[in-house]
Amino acid sequence: MTGAAITTIPAPGAGLNTEMKVFAVMAAVLALIGPTGIVYPYFIMQALCFALFACAFNLLIGFVGLLSFGHAMFLGTAGYASAHAAKVWGVAPEVSILFGAAASALLGVLTGLLAIRRQGxxxxxxxxxxxxxxxxxxxxxxxxxGEDGIQGVPQGKMFGLLDLTRPMTLYFVVLAVFLLAFLLIYRIINSPFGEILKAIRENEPRAISLGYKADQYKLAAFVLSAALAGLAGALKALVAQNASLTDAHWNMSGEVVLMVLVGGLGTIYGPVLGAFVIIAMQQYLAGIGQWVLVAQGVIFVACVLAFRKGVIGVLAERLKIQL
Amino acid sequence: MFNISTQALFSQLLVGLINGSFYALLSLGLAVIFGMLNIINFAHGALYMMGAFCAYFLLSIAGLGYWWALVLSPLIMGAFGMFLERTMLHRLAGLDHLYGLLLTFGLALIFQGLFQNYFGSSGLPYAIPQELTGAQNLGFMFLPNYRAWVVVFSLAVCLATWFAIEKTKLGAYLRAATENPSLVRAFGVNVPRMITLTYGFGVGLAALAGVLAAPINQVRPLMGGDLIIVVFAVVVIGGMGSIMGSIVTGFALGLVEGLTKVFYPEASNTVVFVIMALVLLVKPAGLFGRTA
Structure with a gap:
């Protein structure tokens, strides 16, 4: 049903090499650009958190055809959970991050069970x-x-070794988590499980008639997406050293939709690019009131009316490759 | 917990009924639009806000008061809605429903952002019309005339809409076009024009709710933003298949919210969502929904 505008990903094998080449380039660029300081490292870390958030969201809309308009709840929940664990309980950063992602996964189970009872x-x-x-x-x-949020979240030492208060150590930890999570999502999409998700997206009744319990697959995808969005939220709380209501507000749910839409629904690299574009735009427009909202709205309208494939979607089509 | 004065109880119930009127008018508009266009109009909250601003501008620029605004604001906003349908929504016909949601979400951001830029987040006062100032002493409570008017008038508009759709010939065309647009077109009915008019009508209802709300809630750029999400929950609870269902659910949930404010104020923001979750568990299609 959603197939018309969403790039279909063929069976693994067809475009694997290009995708992995692009991944190597992306990893190398991100690893090199941070230490040079050409771009403010804090900006890249923040953008990487949003990129992971967008990839998690894209897992649902792009590959199962489910448009969640509430993904901010997972980002926000993990942010609060990990910030609380790190600040009040004083646990190590690796524990607080996992705790945040687990809290979001749990929320994903509860909300997923309700949401998948209805469609479209x-x-x-x-x-x-x-x-x-x-x-x-x-x-x-x-x-x-409340409005203040949890501030001054300690960053601590990861595994007792990596001192996250040092900006470059934090940078490479964030980058490593992002790249690993990205590979995990890539693996999920190209696994037999991922193929069934795509089958459900294309034709749910047929998938059911083939014996797949569509609801269970949808719930599993929803929880995975929630957990990965939670990972992004926990990482973001660690980078920004705070957890606030902004991350849980519906504006944030809309923002992640926009990132994925700009980059390309159902593409693998689209969410990453979209996140960087939108976060950069916010930085430029931050000083001038509510024009950020207006600009986001205009991009939404323009994308839906004229640019439904997104940047990466168009690029992939032109170059005839999978991205 | 139960030693609540009847005064407080009834005044919260009245607030609930007022909110219920807005829920009913808005969810009715959403349901009518969804029926014809297969679009969930995310901009509905922003258009409600613009309806209120329209009344404010009519007064401050043209000197036209409340009663004029009550007629003109829905007409102006309805025309604006038809313009949106012709220029943008119209192009999404045949695409997945999700794109309609995304497009109207973008429109909502634009409208809300523009009004926030020029008017900030604070409220602009809008006076209650002279004829409706004052209150009635009912013995157990004071009933402000304006609030009574809002409830009665909204109910009348809702019922008139129900009558027009369910009992008139035009409504029959509309229902037929909802079921099978191409067949209705084959009978010579101009379905695209009906779609445009329907969207305009739904937007007009939102603007009407905005005008009614202006003297109570002040005119604020953010007045529609959070309201629309509650209305979505109302729509999920009621199911969009039935016009009467939207009306009943809207008023009923307003009342429930009012009662919650009396007995457990902490939950008054969330009670509608909790009810939505419960309804989804028991009757996923919604209380009045026809199909799952």
Whole structure:
């Protein structure tokens, strides 16, 4: 049903090499650009967190055809959970990050069970409404400190060795987590499990008639996406040293949709590029009031009306390769 | 917990009924639009806000008061809605529903961002019309005339809409076109024009709700942003298959929210979402939904 505008990914083997070459280039560029300081490393780290968030979101919309309009709840939940664990319980960063991702995965199970009971447009509205409920919960809960958020989150030493207060160490840890998670998503998409997800996206009744329990696969994909979005949220809390309500607000849910739309729905590199573009745009427009919202809105409208394949989608089509 | 004064109880119930009126008007518009266009209009909250601003501008620029605004604002916004449908939404016909949601979400961001730029986040006052100032003493509570008017008028508009869609010939065309547009076109009915008019009508309802809300909630750029999400939950609870369903669900949830404010205020923001979750567990298609 969503197939018309979404690039289909063929069986593994066809374009594997180009994809891995691009991955090597991406990893090399990111590893080299940080230490040179051409671009502010904090900006890249932030963009990488959003890129991971967007990739997690894309796993659902691009490969299962489910548009979640509430993914901010996973980003926000993991941010709060990991920040609380690191600051109040004083656990090591690797533990707080995993705790954050686990909290989001748990939330993913609960909300996923409800949301997959409806399809299409209702799925989007339900995830949006559930996310708004979670937002109000965080607004009122004591441990989130309301409008202030959890500030001054300690970064600590990862595995007792890597001192994350040193910017370059933090940079390479964030980069490593991002690259590993990216490979994991790539692996999921190209696994037999991923193929079944795509079959469900293309024709759910047929997948069911072939004996696949579509709901279980959808839930599994939803929880995976939630956990990976949580990983992004926990990482972001560690980088920014705070967890705030902004990350749980519906604006954030919209932003991640925009990132993926700009980069290319259902492409592998689209979310990464989209995240960098949108975060860069926010940096430039940050000083001038609400024009960021207007600009985002205009990009949304332009993409939907004239540019539904996104940058990477168009590029892949022109070059006749998988990206 | 139960030693609540009847005064407080009834005044919260009234607030609930008022909110319920807005939920009903907005979810009715969403349902009508969804029926014809297969689009969930995310811009509905922003258009509701613009309806209120329209009333504000009519007063401050043209000197036209509340009663004029009540007629003109829905017409102006309805025309604006038809313009949006002709220039943009129209191009999405045949595509996946998701694109309609994304496009209207983008429009909502643009409208809300523009109004926030020029008017900030604070509210602009809008006076209650002279004829409706004052209140009635009902013995157990004071009933402000304007609030009574909002509830009664919204209910009347909702029922008139229900009547027009379910009982008139035009409504029959509309329902037929919802079921099978190409067949209705074959009978010589101009379906594209009906689609445009339907979108305009839905937007007009949102603008009407905006005008009604202006004297109560002030005119604020952010007044529609969070409201639309609650209305989405209302739509999920009621199911979009039935016009009467949207109306009943809207008013009922407003009342439930009001009651929650009395007995457990901490949950008043979230109660609609909790009910949505429960309804999804028990009856996934929604209380009035026809198919899953």
């Amino acid at each position: 447009i209702y799925f989007s509205m339900i995830t949006l409404a559930l996310a708004q409920m979670i937002y109000f919960f965080y607004l009122q809960a004591k441990f989130t400190h």
